[in-house]
Amino acid sequence: MKDTSLVERQALRKAARRLAPLVLLLYTAGYLDRVNLGTAALTMNSDLGISAAAFGFATGIFSAGYIALQIPSNLALNKLGPRRWLGLLTISWGVVAMLTSLVQGEKSLVAVRIALGAVEAGLLPGMFMYLTIWFPPSMRGRITAVVCLPFYAILGTPLSASIMQYADGLAGVAGWRWMFLLEGAPTIVIGLVLLRLLTDSPASATWLSDEEKTALLRLTTAATTADNTEERPGDKPRVGLRDILDRLRDLRLVTLSLAVGLLWVGFAAITSFLPLIVAGFAEHTHMKLSLVQTGLLSGLVYVPATFVALAWVSSSDRRDERVKHVACGALLAAAGTVLAVNASNLWVTLLGTVLLTSGIYAALFLVWQIPVAHLRGPVAMSVGIAMTTMLGNIGSFMAPYVVGWLRDSTGNFDSGLYFIAVSLVACAVVTVAGNRIRTSPPHPHTPATPGGAIEETLTH
Numbered sequence: 317m318k319d320t321s322l323v324e325r326q327a328l329r330k331a332a333r334r335l336a337p338l339v340l341l342l343y344t345a346g347y348l349d350r351v352n353l354g355t356a357a358l359t360m361n362s363d364l365g366i367s368a369a370a371f372g373f374a375t376g377i378f379s380a381g382y383i384a385l386q387i388p389s390n391l392a393l394n395k396l397g398p399r400r401w402l403g404l405l406t407i408s409w410g411v412v413a414m415l416t417s418l419v420q421g422e423k424s425l426v427a428v429r430i431a432l433g434a435v436e437a438g439l440l441p442g443m444f445m446y447l448t449i450w451f452p453p454s455m456r457g458r459i460t461a462v463v464c465l466p467f468y469a470i471l472g473t474p475l476s477a478s479i480m481q482y483a484d485g486l487a488g489v490a491g492w493r494w495m496f497l498l499e500g501a502p503t504i505v506i507g508l509v510l511l512r513l514l515t516d517s518p519a520s521a522t523w524l525s526d527e528e529k530t531a532l533l534r535l536t537t538a539a540t541t542a543d544n545t546e547e548r549p550g551d552k553p554r555v556g557l558r559d560i561l562d563r564l565r566d567l568r569l570v571t572l573s574l575a576v577g578l579l580w581v582g583f584a585a586i587t588s589f590l591p592l593i594v595a596g597f598a599e600h601t602h603m604k605l606s607l608v609q610t611g612l613l614s615g616l617v618y619v620p621a622t623f624v625a626l627a628w629v630s631s632s633d634r635r636d637e638r639v640k641h642v643a644c645g646a647l648l649a650a651a652g653t654v655l656a657v658n659a660s661n662l663w664v665t666l667l668g669t670v671l672l673t674s675g676i677y678a679a680l681f682l683v684w685q686i687p688v689a690h691l692r693g694p695v696a697m698s699v700g701i702a703m704t705t706m707l708g709n710i711g712s713f714m715a716p717y718v719v720g721w722l723r724d725s726t727g728n729f730d731s732g733l734y735f736i737a738v739s740l741v742a743c744a745v746v747t748v749a750g751n752r753i754r755t756s757p758p759h760p761h762t763p764a765t766p767g768g769a770i771e772e773t774l775t776h
Contacts, residue, residue: 324535327518327528331450332459334523338513339443339463345406345503346439348468349413349432350378351587352499355476355614356492358591358607363490364421368592372720374425376584379713381434386706389438390445398446401438403511408435410503417496441701444684449517452535454633461629461681469618472499473591477611491607569704571750572687575642576708578743579683582649582676582736584712585719590614590669593729597656597665617666621673628678638686639751642679643744649675650740657733675740683743686751711739 353375361371393401412432419425443463451459476495483498484491515521518532586593591614598605605613632641652671659665687704719732 323527324531327524327531328451328455328535330524330528331518331521331532332462334513335450335515336459336463338510339447340465340467341506342402342406342439342443342510343464344468344472345506346409346436347466347587348472348499349409349436349503351468351472352476352495353416353429354587355473355480355591355611356495358477358492358595358610359480359484359490360492363492364419364425366422366425368720368723369717370422370720372716372718372723374422374429375716375720376713377426378429378433378436379709381430381432382437383433383706383709383713385434385437386441386709387703390441390701393438393442393445397516398442398449399511399514399516402442402446402514403507405435405438405442406507406510407504408507409439410500410505410507412500413503414497414500416500417493441705444701444705449536450532454636456685457629457633457682458626461626464681465622466618466677469587469590470615470622473615474608474611475499477591477607477614481607568750568753569687571746571753573704573708575743575746575750576683576687576704577711578739578746579642579646579676579679580708580711581715581739582646582653582672582743583680585715585732585736586669586673586676590617593669593733594666596729597659597662603662613666617669617673618677620670621677624674625677625681629681632682638682639747642683642686642747645675645677645679645682646740646744646747647675648678649673650737650744651675653733653737653740657730657737672736679743683747686747715739 357366357371360366361368366374389401389405409432412428412435416425416428416432419428447456447459447463476499479495479498480491482491483489483494486494515523518524518529518536521529524532591610594614595605595610598610628641628645632638649672652668652673652675654668656665656668656672659668684701684704715736718735719729722731722735723729725731
């Protein structure tokens with residue numbers, strides 16, 4: 317028989333090599349179909365007569381469907397299995413993303429954004445739940461950072477801008493419409509790939525040996541061996557209203573979910589408005605940028621942010637510490653925001669934006685692990701993760717509209733960026749304070765199981 321630790325390492329390597337690229341594709345597809353709206357706004361807003369506030373509202377209203385369907389979507393994942401549910405969702409939002417090319421004004425843009433939010437509601441909580449099935453707590457920060465690398469921005473933003481610039485007028489169609497069509501179609505293909513290649517759990521992985529399956533199950537459930545284990549790994553969790561109310565009464569969970577929402581104020585604003593912010597600062601400093609140049613600079617910001625976030629997450633995993641890392645990341649982002657506002661030239665502004673993006677991503681990969689660290693059992697985890705993302709997305713709904721309204725009111729993005737900075741400082745404070753709230757023992761009717769309970773969850 318092989319050494320146990322050797323089998324565990326071998327099983328984890330196999331799982332990472334097979335699944336991480338697939339989940340990265342899933343994440344990239346989901347976020348490209350969100351962030352490309354910010355690039356489209358460079359010409360779409362003027363074409364359709366949409367103000368910055370109206371654009372911000374249309375961007376934020378995405379979260380309406382997203383928030384409403386978080387918990388039902390995560391429960392559907394438990395019922396249908398991750399492979400089928402995540403694959404079908406990806407195909408669905410690819411279709412809706414392509415339909416964005418047909419919008420004619422503010423009302424139709426709002427309608428298609430609500431629909432996109434509804435079909436993408438299961439992305440983050442479903443992805444988090446899926447990875448907890450395969451990877452132990454000690455790896456979750458790093459594996460999440462890998463599968464959430466912002467290729468959708470690094471490569472997607474310049475690609476979106478290039479399509480808009482060079483396809484504009486082709487067959488009499490505006491460049492931004494071509495962009496939605498050409499970037500939505502591959503998402504459908506990715507969904508088909510996920511349906512074919514994702515594996516629901518280690519127990520059903522034909523590409524693992526029996527020893528490796530046992531090793532992975534042992535690693536992912538070790539944190540809960542002292543808990544009630546009446547349910548079996550193959551059981552389907554049954555969720556009632558009482559389970560949801562239990563989570564809503566969890567003061568620690570709700571408070572720390574607020575911290576997630578405050579961090580998402582910065583994340584949602586930067587993903588929605590970064591190309592417009594870069595173009596605005598360039599205009600302010602009397603620099604003329606083409607669409608492609610604006611896209612390249614906007615994407616370039618994410619490259620150092622990626623390396624900072626990976627180093628930050630690695631440090632967090634090594635030290636087994638989340639709270640200080642999240643708080644410091646949020647404060648770094650706030651400092652970068654203030655620097656960007658007060659910079660005297662475009663390059664210092666970009667440096668501030670790099671710090672802002674770096675701090676947000678450094679915290680974003682970790683912040684989700686804190687609110688639900690004490691939850692046990694598949695029911696508590698399903699509802700708790702979904703509720704955390706649901707409450708967190710309230711920040712996504714609010715931020716783009718507020719930033720857009722401030723842009724219309726003042727003529728620049730300075731006030732909106734200060735709003736982001738204040739929210740990020742508040743995130744750091746609420747994270748530290750909320751983590752000190754003592755938790756009550758889990759309700760006896762929500763048992764933990766070897767197949768679903770975890771000690772902590774993952775970030776976006």
